[in-house]
Amino acid sequence: MAVQSSISGEAQASKNFSHGHFFLWREFVWGAVAGAFGEGMMHPVDTIKTRLQSQAILNGVQNQKNLLQMVRYVWKVDGLKGLYRGVLPGITGSLATGATYFGVIESTKKWIEDSHPGLRGHWAHFIAGAIGDTLGSFVYVPCEVMKQRMQVQGTITSWSSVAVKDGIAITPGTQIYGYYTGMFHAGCSIWKTQGVKGLYAGYFSTLARDVPFAGLMVMFYEALKDVKVYVERRLISSPNWHVNNSFEGLVLGGLAGGLSAYLTTPLDVVKTRLQVQGSTLRYTGWLDAIHNIWATEGMKGMFKGSIPRIAWYIPASALTFMAVEFLRDNFNERVPNDNLREFGRLSVDKKSLQEVA
Template identity: 25%
Template sequence: MPKSNEKINAPKSHVFLSGAIAGLFSRLVIAPLDVVKIRLQLQPHGTGTLKDAVVDGPTYRGIIHTMRTILRQEGIRGLWKGNIPAVLLYMTYSPVQFITLKECTLLMQRAAPQIPETPRNLVAGGVAGAAATAATYPLDLLRTRFAAQGSEKVYTSILHAIHHIYAHEGVKGYYRGLDAAIGQIVPYMSIFFCCYEATRSLAIDEFHMPEQSANLLSGGFASTIGKTVVFPFDLVRKRLQVQGPTRQKYVHRNIPAYANMIGAMRDIIKYEGYRGLYKGFTVSLIKAAPLSAVTMWTMEGSLKIMDWIDPRDKGSE
């Protein structure tokens, strides 16, 4: 039977390159949905369906309406705002994530072989997610800020954004919302990798599904479960990423000011209700399944191709 530990036994160079390829392809698939999700998450107060809604900027109502509004006001390029830093993010995040997963898993296998596979995946997934998030966070922040820009540009280029943030916010400006990101990614990656490996093994070993189909199904299912649990942290992260001197220059000009993660979560609940923590949740779920499924499917497929091209002894690096 096919094994589920190819990422662990493969050479590091194969894992790194496969992770980059997986990140690139997954980003190309979900870029417009990503912009829609960010716009919905940043929309303050009501969504236009509530009587007391106060939105200084476009009013978005759902996925289709948001896409139409962006197309009408900003053109087709509006759906791809932030795509360059996002591509760099996805191409660097996945390799760091999978390399860390591999090394953490191998370390635990050597140090504590008695630990069952499920808790081992739980710990390794959380550590991998935290490491990749911290390493690539400035790109994530740039992606959010560019996606939040309306017709009026806040930053004219990536270099301009980097210089502007450093000049007006310092180094810490690149890491606004990192606490919420870590609070989101650690449980998410732990849940994701546990669900992915368990579902993949079940699909292949018990239901005898083709390996590629099992990869797609397991990636989509694991991502959906993980996203549902941690989505409020994702929304808070986006709100914190656009804080600072440019906060009132984005497409929504009355994004509230938040001091930290706890304060942001408290204020969102107070002024927008608990539903406010789940703005953009539907598009996040729609995005999550193809994103993770394509990522894992491409990752597994790339590893096989590279092992065919360069059939070195696995685990030799």
């Protein structure tokens, strides 16, 4: 009876959503806030990852630091200020990505499941996540280019000591691009020297990384929710057992983000190098970058920065999903019937409920 009531409740919530689209705008707001929160908290880890992945361009293939060496180097030369270089464009990009990611995802999942029944379940989750991230890429990619160039520059003192030509360190005084004093200066400088092409450097490589990443993260997150429900119903008999949605988002979001991040690390390495290289092109395109990285650095080069990438995405994804679930629980409007669950949180689909019944 309880299961049937829940199913009919979700159907009614879906109907209300279709006609009124109530509180859908909140998904955009909550996603933006959560995305910016996660980026701001974890930006120093992202800076280390970007430095590790781009050092082959700045210092040459044969002179690369490992993770601990890079952490010590950045802290010694640039300090806390260097770790937070590029945080403003990073947060700006995360606002756009978070808004479209969570704002689009629920309605997209519903549309896919209604219009294409064969794509229900994990496929619907994957496609919805991919679409949400793709829409955010128009704002996210220029911000990513600015952020990463500012990250590799560090402070003006450290950037003044960098001298690069064709990926090989040479006499101090020559740089691949001038020092950026801030986000606005970075955007104007890139636009002036390279135009739109510069701001959207590595755009397709970004999509090649983020579309599968976003799709996998949503798919893993929803799959882990299904596993949690299955375990609760099979192994936990207590009617008083309840897991807070914010805590669920924290744990499951972190696991989903970490696994997705590791699987897409090679795509992230390619994207980072295409965006960091500037006007002195070492790689002519996505395929050329893959070929050269594999030829000169092998598998190790393709997974460069995987540890800080995972270390960034586990807490960042955990904090993001936790924030979204918290905001949904505390600020979303509810369907008039108090017995219905908010439509914005589809933690269990109808198919799962029917199978349990």
